[in-house]
Amino acid sequence: MKVITIPGVEEYAAAHTTADPDHLLDLAAETRARCERPHMMIGPVEARFLQFFLLTLQPKRVLEVGTFTGYSSLSMIEVLPPDAEITTCEISQEHADIARKHIAAAGYGDRISVRVGPALETVSTLTGPFDFVLLDADQRHFPEYLDLVLPLLSEDGVVVADNVLWSGAVLEPEDTEPATEGIRRFNDAVVARPDLVCVLASVRDGMMFIRRKKATS
Numbered sequence: 397m398k399v400i401t402i403p404g405v406e407e408y409a410a411a412h413t414t415a416d417p418d419h420l421l422d423l424a425a426e427t428r429a430r431c432e433r434p435h436m437m438i439g440p441v442e443a444r445f446l447q448f449f450l451l452t453l454q455p456k457r458v459l460e461v462g463t464f465t466g467y468s469s470l471s472m473i474e475v476l477p478p479d480a481e482i483t484t485c486e487i488s489q490e491h492a493d494i495a496r497k498h499i500a501a502a503g504y505g506d507r508i509s510v511r512v513g514p515a516l517e518t519v520s521t522l523t524g525p526f527d528f529v530l531l532d533a534d535q536r537h538f539p540e541y542l543d544l545v546l547p548l549l550s551e552d553g554v555v556v557a558d559n560v561l562w563s564g565a566v567l568e569p570e571d572t573e574p575a576t577e578g579i580r581r582f583n584d585a586v587v588a589r590p591d592l593v594c595v596l597a598s599v600r601d602g603m604m605f606i607r608r609k610k611a612t613s
């Protein structure tokens with residue numbers, strides 16, 4: 397990932413963020429050893445940030461697009477109510493196998509369900525409501541995921557889309573890669589919708605928080 401903060405800031409933030417528990421350190425070590433793009437894990441700063449948010453939201457049903465090796469799912473489940481469940485979608489059988497191994501070892505096999513296949517297809521088979529949705533894969537199709545997940549969202553549900561700054565590429569008009577275009581379309585569509593409230597938080601690679609607007613907000 398191209399760094400878009402002042403040099404050293406990401407490292408300083410990580411050094412002043414509560415460290416991961418041992419089972420996540422093990423997962424991250426195996427991911428770095430076995431996977432080509434270990435930086436795809438959200439990492440401890442974003443994980444702690446999400447955990448603070450989820451501790452307040454207390455969602456019972458969570459949907460994630462982009463399991464990878466299970467780092468974000470296992471980070472989220474730690475702070476959810478005891479009866480909460482996560483459905484997480486992953487296209488790669490290899491990634492899903494690593495994730496399932498670590499999820500089982502951490503004792504969450506009955507609460508985190510890894511669904512293997514293209515997430516657009518998987519999500520279109522799911523039944524709501526979901527109280528929290530994390531979009532962290534297949535950025536070229538982010539606008540389509542928004543259309544799919546909004547009807548599945550509970551009344552007070554929240555969608556978070558990760559990597560919405562795409563290492564700053566969204567600011568470079570000459571970058572017309574499908575993923576960059578997908579994120580631009582997504583960000584523009586979200587902020588233009590009068591029925592939604594959003595904030596693009598410039599945490600790490602950008603996190604877009606979205607909820608439905610209410611009469612009082």
Ligand SMILES: C[S@@+](CC[C@H](N)C(=O)[O-])C[C@H]1O[C@@H](n2cnc3c(N)ncnc32)[C@H](O)[C@@H]1O
Binds near residue numbers: 437439462463467491
């Ligand atoms: C950025 S990583 C997810 C990182 C993960 N949330 C974490 O923090 O560890 C994206 C993952 O989505 C998967 N993926 C890519 N396209 C997909 C698709 N169309 N459907 C489902 N998964 C997909 C990739 O194989 C990869 O494992």
